[in-house]
Amino acid sequence: MSAPERIPPRSVTTTELLARGELTVRGRIREASNAVLHCSVSHDGQEAFCVYKPVAGERPLWDFPDGTLAQREVAAYEVSEATGWGLVPPTVLRDGPYGEGMCQLWIEGEAGSELLALVDGEKPGAGWKAIAFADVGEGRTALLVHADDERLRRLAVLDAVINNADRKGGHLLPAGEGRLYGIDHGVTFNAENKLRTLLWGWAGEPLTSEAVEVLTSLRGSLAPGAPLATRLAELVTPAETDATRARVDALLASGKHPEPSGEWPAIPWPPV
Numbered sequence: 001m002s003a004p005e006r007i008p009p010r011s012v013t014t015t016e017l018l019a020r021g022e023l024t025v026r027g028r029i030r031e032a033s034n035a036v037l038h039c040s041v042s043h044d045g046q047e048a049f050c051v052y053k054p055v056a057g058e059r060p061l062w063d064f065p066d067g068t069l070a071q072r073e074v075a076a077y078e079v080s081e082a083t084g085w086g087l088v089p090p091t092v093l094r095d096g097p098y099g100e101g102m103c104q105l106w107i108e109g110e111a112g113s114e115l116l117a118l119v120d121g122e123k124p125g126a127g128w129k130a131i132a133f134a135d136v137g138e139g140r141t142a143l144l145v146h147a148d149d150e151r152l153r154r155l156a157v158l159d160a161v162i163n164n165a166d167r168k169g170g171h172l173l174p175a176g177e178g179r180l181y182g183i184d185h186g187v188t189f190n191a192e193n194k195l196r197t198l199l200w201g202w203a204g205e206p207l208t209s210e211a212v213e214v215l216t217s218l219r220g221s222l223a224p225g226a227p228l229a230t231r232l233a234e235l236v237t238p239a240e241t242d243a244t245r246a247r248v249d250a251l252l253a254s255g256k257h258p259e260p261s262g263e264w265p266a267i268p269w270p271p272v
Contacts, residue, residue, distance in 0.1 A: 017043050018103045019092040023052055034058050034069065034186070039096075041103070053186075054101035061187070063194070068236075069186030070102035075235040076162050076185035077104075079244075082221045082228050083214050085154045089181050093235075107181050113174035115152065116198065116272070118142040129201020132267060146201050150208075151180035156199040157211045160258050161218065161247055162188040167197035169272035189236045191243040193261050196268045202257040212252065219248050 021043030029036040035057020041050045058069045070093060077091035091104040117128065120142060124130045128145040135141055146152060152172075159167050165187040173181045187194070207215070221228040222245045232241045251258070260266035 014090045014105055015092055017046055019094050023096045049106035051104045051106055052096050052101055054098035056099045071235040072188045073102040073185045075232055076188050078231050079162055082218055087155050087158055087182050107173045107175050109173040115147045115172055116169045117145050119145055131198055131200055152199055155182050159197050163190055163194050164188050165194035165196045166268050168268050169198055189240045191239045203259040205257050207255055215248055215252050
């Protein structure tokens with residue numbers, strides 16, 4: 001099967017293609033806990049691969065309302081776009097072969113950009129940030145580290161804003177032209193603190209000046225009546241939108257990356 005024409009991520013054409021194109025299911029991604037379908041989407045002579053997650057295939061969770069994960073994925077994309085960082089692939093909510101669901105541009109990850117590693121010793125080497133010690137079997141432990149990479153640092157800020165409860169290593173996709181995307185944002189925007197991530201390497205450190213500028217702009221975008229706030233109101237609850245505003249305010253007030261609260265497991269399991 002020949003590959004569909006490559007559509008540039010983040011273009012208006014891409015979101016229109018995802019929202020209006022004809023979805024054809026090509027297969028199912030079996031390792032996912034919810035129904036995740038690999039599809040092609042075609043419209044007006046253009047075609048691309050995408051991921052379609054129907055609401056009907058969502059597994060109920062005790063701490064998130066049923067049937068809301070697809071909307072949260074779209075909300076994460078909307079906030080990512082508002083930051084200007086473009087960290088989430090184009091994502092829309094639409095009808096499909098199995099009902100309403102999330103449709104997201106397929107990103108083909110590229111090898112050669114090591115973002116996570118296990119190392120011996122108690123401290124990370126140059127260019128790496130410590131996460132935690134991990135049991136590697138036979139009574140041995142190793143230090144789990146992530147790259148000291150500005151793209152990951154931006155993603156850590158985005159995750160703090162959207163309250164991502166599941167930032168695993170497998171959700172990090174290095175792509176062409178030095179891009180990095182984060183995927184799988186169904187468990188986000190909870191009104192309670194749920195931040196659970198591998199990207200703790202900057203915990204307690206000052207935010208970059210770029211992050212402060214982005215968060216300041218985002219605060220304006222989330223003001224009642226602003227376009228982003230209006231869009232989020234269509235996707236998450238009013239309490240969750242208010243909590244998002246509060247998280248932005250808290251980040252700006254502290255001027256630092258958040259630290260684990262101790263009230264919730266800090267690292268997702270499995271971590272990759």
